[in-house]
Amino acid sequence: MMGAPRALVQRVHAGAGGVFGALLFVILLTGAWSMAHEELRTWFRGPAALAPGPALPLGQWLDIARARGLALGELRIRLPDSAHPAVELCASPKDCALVLDPATGRELAPVSAADIPFNLHKSLFLGFPGRVLVSLLGVVLLLLIVAGSALHSGRLRDLKRLRRDRGARVLAHDLHSLIGCWAGPWLVLFGVTGALSGLGALGTLGLAGQAFPGAPQQAFMQLLGAPPQVDPQATAAPALDLDWLLRNDAAAHPGFVAQSIALHRWGEPQAWLEVAGIQQGLPSTAVFERHTYRGDDGLPLGNSSASGRSFWLQAFIAVQPLHFADYRWLPQAGPLLRALHFSMALAAAGLVLSGLYLWLERRRVRPGAGWQVLLRLVVGGCGGLLVASAVLLCAGALVSLGLLPRHGLGWWFWGGWGASLLLACVLPPRRQPLPLLLAVAGVAYLAAGTLHLGASLSHQNLAVWPVDLVLSLGGASALWAARRLVFSTRSARIADANAY
Structure with missing residues (x-):
């Protein structure tokens, strides 16, 4: 009697993960980037971008804004802080194109390349409809969490079991269970807040016209205050x-x-x-x-x-x-919660990736057209996103050293992702370039972290050293995963050859 419901839940869990898994990985990985968005904008500017010294008086910012052609009638001044050390002069809340050095008033070069993964997470570059779509993926994440929790054995040994000597499939299974057990509350938080972020805004827009016919702006005035x-x-x-x-x-x-x-x-x-x-x-x-x-x-x-x-x-x-892990309202525990939040976001991306690997492995014996499409999408889309972000960061580190021009920095991201997708589509299923993509991402992450850290040490500016540390650890992890994948693939091929 209990077998049928469990089988149904398992099909729902596997089916939803197989259909939406790759897109969920993109959202979760770029979501981790979004949590450190302000720090990464500072990182991309380089350690020598800001001059040391106290900030100018606020009255001088009005003179600077007037000299730059901004009207003072409606002007917003964004003040510098530890996460965002620059000053922004905004003609409107959504138009903060003028970014200045707080000590000198010098205009800083734009770092729009740092906004690419952030906007990808926020709306998939589709505007408000994309924001709603991302929120719907939050609902899918909640569905996967509920189904996965129902399928979990509940045994205490799953909280610490990680068998590294039983092959890639067993390792992926244990890793999937381990992350699901320990990161469960954070996954629920990601799903609920992600779903409400866009769907709540959609509901507010829809109900505003019903509550205030002919004047929906009155709803926002009541929400924000007149x-x-x-x-x-x-x-x-x-x-x-x-x-x-x-x-x-x-x-x-x-x-x-x-x-x-x-x-x-x-x-x-x-x-x-x-x-x-x-x-x-x-x-x-x-x-x-x-x-x-x-x-x-x-x-x-x-x-x-x-x-x-x-x-x-x-x-x-x-x-x-x-x-978005903004815990500045908790000054004592905020930094620790922010680091834990970021780690859980990366773990959630690993949870989705391990689930996709298990789905593909179960169907590898009788691969159909859908299996081959999903395999290329996972390798080229998910692995390609790792390569794209790593190459973008490595190029950013080279820009901060003056070895690359800042103009056109975003093309490194789109070029890396597009090349990875193209390579995955061209190669046959048994020759997919996942180890190569992981190796490229690992080298690029390591290079980005070490190069930027070296420049920071030379300028005695270690304001964003945690970013360099995360990049270095991420690069080492990607290289370890590539090495492990090469060995497991080689062992599987030897086993298949012996079987014949």
Whole structure:
């Protein structure tokens, strides 16, 4: 009686993993990149990009913005911090193209290549429909987690068993079970927050028109808060000291970390500004944590926060920081949780990859056309993504040393991925280049980490040394996997030859 439901769950688990596994691997691997997105942007700029010294006063940033042609009427200044040491001057929340050295005001070269994997994870370069599609993959991940948990034996030995001497298939099976057991809560977190990230936005857009017919923007105004009402002042040219305002804001709101200052109607009689940031102990973002002030004398006009709102609304607001491992609201445990979150994201990608390997191995005896297509997709798509990101990072390290031009850096990513896919499609199933791709990725990751670390040591700037450490460890792991795969493939071929 219990065999039929278990067989059904197993077919659902294997079928969903086989159909969506490769795309899930892409989303999970680029999701790990997205968690360190700001650090990687700093990494790509190189250790010599920023001049040492204190940041310029905020008043000078207004002069710089005016000299660069930005209107002060609606200007957002993104403040530097440890993860993002540059200053950004934004004409709108989505237009922050002007990035400057905080100590000198010098314009920094763009690092758009670092945004490629981030945008790939966020929307697959398909805009809002792509964001919804990625969220649906979060639902698929939850389905796989539930099915995999139902199929798991529940034996305690699975929590520590990793048989390395029984061949690649047994190793992949144990690794799949091991990751699923230990990373289960984090996988649920990834699936739930990933699903709500896009589907929640889609639901908000759909319900806004129903709740406020003819004026759906009212829903967002209630969610984010209406702009303050400012009485016209005698002067239309605010001369407020922004640094003084930030100091007063920090004194009035202990535990609040300012991330940006936004000017509104600056130069008009009804000028006002807002300080946005993160409140310690509250899982929220700068979109919801804001303090507003008058533009002439800095008197407070009001505050907006996730605190005090309904439980479900607070849970919805917490989705974004929890999904992207933004634990700055937990200053003590934040760095450890962030590192653990990143490790679990890489483990989740390994879980999907080991599952795809097991699916392909079970059907290798009688391979059909679908098996061959999936094999090439896994090797060229998943292995190719490793190569593409590794080559991009290696090229970025060479750019920081002045050995490559910064222009066209993104083509290293697309070229590496495209070449890997092409090679996987051209070669026959028994000659798939997975060991070669792993070896190339391993060498490129190692080169990227060591080259950048060497440049950082020479400039005495070790701000992003954890990135170099992760790249070096990732390169060594890829080379170990390539070596192990070569030996297991050779042993399998000898065994097949002896069988005949």
